[in-house]
Amino acid sequence: MTASRVLPERTAEHADWPGWADATVVQGYRKLGVDRPWTHQAVAADLVHRGRHTALATSTGSGKSLAFWLPTLSAVRTAAAAATLDPGNIESARVRPTTIYLSPTKALAADQLSALQRVLDAAGTREVRVATCDGDTSREERSWVQDHADVVLTNPDFLHYALLPNHRRWSRLLKGLRYVVVDEGHAYRGVFGAHVSLVLRRLARLAARYGEGSPTFVVASATTAQPAVSAARLIGVTPDDVTAVTEDTSPSGRRTVVLWQPPEIASWRPPVAPADDAEVGQSPRDRSVDVPFSRQGADLAATDPWALPHPGPGGGPGAAPAAEPALKAEPDPEADAVAAEAPPEHPRRSATAEVADLLADLAATGARSLAFTRSRRGAESVAQQARDHLRHADPGVARRIAAYRGGYLPEERRELEQALRTGDLLGLATTNALELGVDISGLDAVLIAGWPGTRMSLWQQAGRAGRAGADGLVAFVAREDPLDTYLVTHPEAVFDAPLEATVFDPANPHVLAPHLCAAAQEAPLRTEDLAAFGAPGHVRGVLDVLVARGALRRRTSGWYWTHHQAAAGLTDLRGAGGTPVRVVEHGTGRMLGTVDAASADGQVHDGAVYVHQGTSYVVTHLDLTDHTAVVQRRRLDYGTWSRSVMSVAIEGWDDTGPAGTEDGPSAEPGARPDASDDTGHDLVTREWGPVTWGLGPVEVTSQVVSYQRRRVPDMQVLGTEQLELPEHTLGTTAVWWSVPEFVLRAADISPEQTPGALHAAEHAAIGLLPLLATCDRWDLGGVSTELHADTGEATVFVYDAYPGGAGFAERAYELGATWLRATRDAIAACPCADGCPACVQSPKCGSYNAPLDKDAAVRLLDAVLSHDPQGAAPSVTRPAA
Template sequence: MHRAEPTPADHPLLDVLTAHGARADRLTHVRTLPARTGEHSDWPAWADPGLVAGYRALGVERPWRHQVEAADALHQDRHVALATSTGSGKSLGFWLPALTAVRAGRDLPASDAGRIETVGRRSTVLYLSPTKALAADQHGALTRLLDAAGARDVRAATCDGDTPAEERRWIVEHADVVLTNPDFLHFALLPAHRRWGRLLRGLRHVVVDEGHAYRGVFGAHVSLVLRRLARLVEHHGGRPPTIVVASATSADPAASAARLIGVPVDRVTAVTRDSSPSGRRTVALWQPPEIASAGLERSGAGDVDPAADPWALPDPLDPTAHEADQVLTVRGAADHPRRSATAEVADLLADLAAHGARTLAFTRSRRGAESVAQQTRDHLRPVDPALVGRIAAYRGGYLPEERRELEQALRTGELLGLATTNALELGVDISGLDAVLVAGWPGTRMSLWQQAGRAGRAGADGLVAFVAREDPLDTYLVTHPEAVFDAPLEATVFDPANPYVLAPQLCAAAQEVALRGEDLDRFGDRGQVREVLDVLVARGLLRRRPSGWYWTHAQPAASMADLRGSGGQPVRVVEATTGRLLGTVDAGSADGQVHDGAVYVHQGVTFVVDRLDLADHVALVVRRDVDHATWSREVMEIALAEAGDPAHPAPEGSPPARGREWGPVTWGLGPVEVTSQVVSFQRRRVPDMQVLDTEPLELPERTLGTTAVWWSVPDHVLRAAGVDADAAPGALHAAEHAAIGILPLLATCDRWDLGGVSTDLHPDTGEATVFVYDAYPGGAGFAERGYEQGERWLRAVRDAVAACPCPDGCPACVQSPKCGNDNSPLDKAGAVRVLDAVLSHAPVGT
């Protein structure tokens, strides 16, 4: 522990968190980040005077220096990577040059607007955000600016899958600024590019907001969608648009932006020095206490964790998140279990709300958000019933109008506390918050600082508390604060050359306009692109003609690509008796979340799934008060995918497996086939988590072709390490869990982006083997990062497991929140011996 006692210099709300010292032992570290003064610049001479007047009317007398640097580069047609902190005003940096360009054509006579020779003279702007919520928020801010500027000649509108057809027609014909998301661009705008010719012909600026969200498979898809967009702009006679990627501060933002938009890095101007003012921010690392008895929380009435999901599923509203079906380990499996992060955060949120502090509590799951909100209301009810209605949950799956109402209530102060998933991590403009609570590591340092940036915006002081889950990574971080505060930010990892991504994107491009030889360089390495095209031709998806490659099928090619890796069309959750749509669940998690008999919670109201219809993508639920929650169980197997193997074929175009030897230990990296199936679920009584019954399920198998890293250990190495045949399964299983928990330190992912399998004898390797794979079709680069840094990775795993004080293994070291085998068998000591044996063969200097 680095410091448990607050000092006078700490934020006054820290005293509320520690309950005036009664909870001070839960603090493992407190660091105060100093305030930063702002640095202004003058308005650029080229800026439209009306827009400048509008900004001044809204209170922006002079812009910050980084805003002008970004705006100047965009005005000069330079691509820009704008990477500054949350609340630093990035939007002015791109709207000022973009809207100035639009208004430069405002003097076109109305009588000329439809003439062919004048079409395309007026510049247009396309704004892309990863969520509909952020696009709607930006549209509101943009409307306020245009109204203040009196710029009634600029027509801006949001357009997405929810936009009515009549409104969409108006946007096609008249809008100068279109705010949308990559999904609409991919599925609707680009395939119908002939209708959108006016917008494309005049497209001068493209804004890609929250660029750090475009990672993994989603980032690879968006990268190729942007290349398709640029190709169609040129096809319609426009010049290549200038693109700004606005992002949270990250490692090498210029390189990430260049890879995203498909240009050399020297064509991107990086603006990374934040010149906006920032208040002092106090950041506390917090570890919940050990609890006295298995299955029960002990701090007083209401402190149990009913139906909580303390180890979390990411929110599908976040484009980077992918849920995984889980089995929750019954508390008490460890000798010294700790209180769950969700229960702890509910206490802290209640105390802050009672103190009048406006607070966001970030959780790692939909169920976690609902649980924190409900527990907080329960805590506040006997204290001040008026506060109960000022606490709510916010998550993906809510209907758009519900989310807008919650956002507005938080802005106005009507809500004091909002328990949210990472859906509110992105740039929806919510300022004036006093505190942020983070229940569990959000996956990356970038995400942590994005969430933390919600506290103390607009120059005010803020308080942030990161509350650890019982997870090896969380435990490591709260006891090693240098890994939170002093380590460099992560790189944004995505691979546009991934054949699972490239193949459907090439098909979509060919349907839009036949692919020519000169187009291939646009989509990556010419040789790789040509190889994928040859495969597509061989499979009959494209036809090769002397003039190029053509799509000749009736169905839309865009439907082949699942941008977010969600597994298909979302499942609608519908109340059976009324037909009311409650929300949606992404396809990939539907089997585990809304199977027959599952308990579904919506703003504290419980429903039970009567029937899941996968064919119609609907789960019918009935309102019912129950005393239990449900957890699903899945089984899984993995096979190496090799060319020429009809049983487990490697994905078309996937790279061949590669490996290396550490003496007798073999490392491998390559394509695998993972088969999983949800086979049953448990009902567990709340709050004591007693298992009531287990019920089988009949759901289809799901197969994932992806990339894995693995290491295989011969039997004689295990025996020499003191791991006999009986101990090997538990030792390997424990090492696998810990390896998954630690890999996010080295790759831009969290454990929910990964999967793993271990066995004491794998049929494809012939030896004891531990696999860790990317939970995305084709892979996303995370397993490859583990392969490249194998020695560093395994040494961190070994140290984390060995340092955990538990005697036999716990959720803080080797237990996993999503283990399909109920975390059995596990052998913590055996895992350390196996890891020591493997590391003893690591080459010197690795």
């Protein structure tokens, strides 16, 4: 234990039930043990009842759902009573008030439905009709929801692909829409957050057309910075129109948070392969790669609708997802990680092994615990190791430990959640699939294996411990990684640093354009509609480009969509990258689970070992056409680790350099192609003396080429097998700068220091770009190499992690000097000696933050900036989109 912090207990503050609350609903809550609401619940419920947009930001387990269900259920009951008491009065024929509840996952919607049903059953009322509706809902059930449901629990994907395009069939729901609840609001960040924001604005527009006005929005989140500002941006209003409720008056037990560093291995010999749940990849000496969390291995050769002269044929990605879309808030090192070049001199136990021991110890004492891991493989490994520790000492306890992760069948996940609630399970090793608000209370401890990527995620996971007023324990266990090591040795970076802002930009034209097309198909866009989607002048400019490219038609009465296919198919809210692969058992045909298309090549290739709740299977055949992996059950003493290679190629670059090059320092820093050019993102460059800047289309290509079989647990390599799998290409937009060798040497950067200098500068540049481009660092990817095949020089690439680009690289190119100067200053000003998360370490580095050379990075950036033809650029505020 390197540090600890005790968060004091908090006593409850109660308030009376609001006078407007329906007596039957109140009676239902009282039967469930809620004699009086907590003060923050009553305050928020009253704001919602009065029609005030509300941001509810209190801790995990603070009963946020009561604050929005109380006014929702009361409104329906009041309307139903009025119609019953005066059936002959025409006034009583008004449409019943309806509510749409949105969650980022189907699991959370199902959990809320169960909790809501318990309240209604306790109240003894059948007048409020509630139902979930998503991509898995049958046609018959969906028809019932359209005609009868008062409360519909769904997700943004269903709104985008099904409800809004078919709004006439949902007119009853939209006409009575009084409340829209957006749960887990902090999950909507980056490009995903921008997409959801525009979906909500389209929803409000249609509700206003069908009903008497826009609905009241409630945005609930346990962990977010500036909740009113974030909520206002999400729903498209000003911060003054949103009231934030942040004072938590729920009871909370004392929570002890521990920072834990695994011990050094006393008797150590150099291993033949890394022992953590990472994959083998390219040596960082050859290329350091920062892979965006949802992109590695995905077939993402999609077209950017913002660059299209007209919509592409067919539905594109517009078909509703067949399986639950995975909320990938964090990277999965199992898919993305690249092995470190050399083991440390004094290695420590892996975080996986350490957490497995701790989970077993906690279970042996009867404590109920969650262990969060960074990958699916890690969740299975922690659960299996903990069971193995207990199998001989206490077989009964060993059977009460399980794994939980994405890819399990929905019914299996529900069984695990229920078993943890009831105490049938004592320990559950999980990915961040349980980070969101599924109601699991009464946990004694939470273990976190490796930095989850953001402080928001850390405290969201930690909030699972000590719920319902009980004391709790949280242990953050560091991986053998510079970032994790820094955090456990600098506790102020964990305990005292503020939460990250929820950053997203609905005005990004690459995101806005397809949603304007979708809105125009739903109902022709009028001039008075433009303000709902952002600054009217900016929105009109985007519409002009869409008209010029043939996506929309302009008439005196507005803008029209005139194509046959659905406009919703122009965009993919989550960038899921294809149909999930089903894992099917040979012989029985039993479906074990699913694997995301983005990681299928690396996880379920032929010969791969697939682990499901401690049972090992070998993949006998992966059929990428049929999206199926056939597996056979086997007892094995080894695992498999795939190896992938990755490259970035600049499109339009030939042996003589780029076509359409800007000449010399006289070129405008913000020069770029004419927005009306049908080719979209043309390749442009500019020269800073010997330094070359570039912006343009790139192809990020990845391919799984082989895998190793390693004996468990000593990780001895038993063999290497080659694979013949297709390459997967992400066509996107990148900004890059390249430096000739003589500039590096003049800056006193040796050949040995060059990879670390480039890698550190790349990390810091990615970390700083969100300040200028209104994006999230998870929306970006990066590559640095000391000799790139196209440029022939040391080059740093930063690219948009979305098909066709999302505008972030363009912003970096326009503000190149400002961006790099801020990057240089951030590194130089950091008081650390060798680099830390505040400057050059990255939470999503594919090569374990190695090599990094902080001092050389400063010298490199100084050398690059010394050639800036404009000289020292003045500081600027964040530019408007």
